[in-house]
Amino acid sequence: MLVKETTGKAEKRVDPRVRRTRELIVRAFGELVAEKGHTGLTVQEIAERATINRATFYAHFADQYELFDHAISEAFREELRQRLPDPSGLTEENLRALILAACDYLARLNTACSRTDRQFRPIIESRVQGELYELLLRWMEATPEKTIGRQVRPEVTASVVSWSIFGAALDWSRNGAAPSSEEVADHALAAIVGGLRP
């Protein structure tokens, strides 16, 4: 089958078998994690539940951890898809929704993730930040006139903003959600948009 590395930009025509197989794997992974957690989960189990061959698994993912990354990204993207009103555009409403989504997602991790799976938290969190980065970068490319300034590279802007949102949401979720997430979102939004101007 040969690993397909067309990570360039096209990826429009995907073989339906490939799409179906990947969905089966991701779904099976989600079910198994919900049932018994990540610890001790084997590739054999995943392949069996997904009704695919174990060798086929390795044609799609290098190992279990790559699948893990992919599943987390997919789940967070789905969360965003349901919450963002306008799918693309660097507006304050979208930024606010982004912060709220990150807060809720990370807060849910605190309650849903069992103690034994805590080791996976860093992986999940880094994926959330990565998705925020990718999304912000796409937004900025779609609306170039709204970037902070011509002298700042969009990649750097996306990095700063994504880490800001991610960090604020993570701190909030760790501190027991002390102020409301709406309040955090408002303040963080003000800081991000307004910058450090006195």
Add this chain to the structure above:
Amino acid sequence: MLVKETTGKAEKRVDPRVRRTRELIVRAFGELVAEKGHTGLTVQEIAERATINRATFYAHFADQYELFDHAISEAFREELRQRLPDPSGLTEENLRALILAACDYLARLNTACSRTDRQFRPIIESRVQGELYELLLRWMEATPEKTIGRQVRPEVTASVVSWSIFGAALDWSRNGAAPSSEEVADHALAAIVGGLRP
């Protein structure tokens, strides 16, 4: 791919892709029928919902009606699987459960099947009788000492009994379920087991 006609007896080793594809087709068919009925349903729709290619459909079923037959048989078999205590054996308990299952299944058809789909009722009903026949024949082969007599061919016995059960259940379901299905089952069972001896 070549049509696989191993209807003989083996069919133990089935390619997992084949099993999965058939299940996808049957499930898609069930969903679409539940949503919009049989009328006007196209093979294209079924293939699309099942996430398989249209040509693949024809590798598994000659046409839509063969799928229809298969789906009905499968549904009725599933019904039986949930109701029969001992999976095999020609006992009075099993026969009674068989009658009750047929009654319930046909009664549910009366309410679930919409008016526009009434043309398909005969197909469904004949499939129910066919499944009863197959099951009875298997039971008799499993317990040969319990057949009615050596002079009667098991095929004929299975035919008579299956039509008896089917007919009784159909009449009962058509007559508005006048006596309870349990009562019908008891009487039919007595007639079938006891025969016409005065």
Add this chain to the structure above:
DNA sequence: GGCGCGGTGTCGGCTAAGCAACAGAGGGGC
């Protein structure tokens, strides 16, 4: 009548999934 349109059923060539077998890496048990 002719014409387009959409669904059907079929076919050859390409591609992804299945399988069996392999070496290798842990991980107990004793």
Add this chain to the structure above:
DNA sequence: GCCCCTCTGTTGCTTAGCCGACACCGCGCC
């Protein structure tokens, strides 16, 4: 130590599924 066991990745070779195209048919339209 050594053995046994399970899981991991990997590799040819086989097989089922996807695609595009085709002829055919029924049906409405004009």
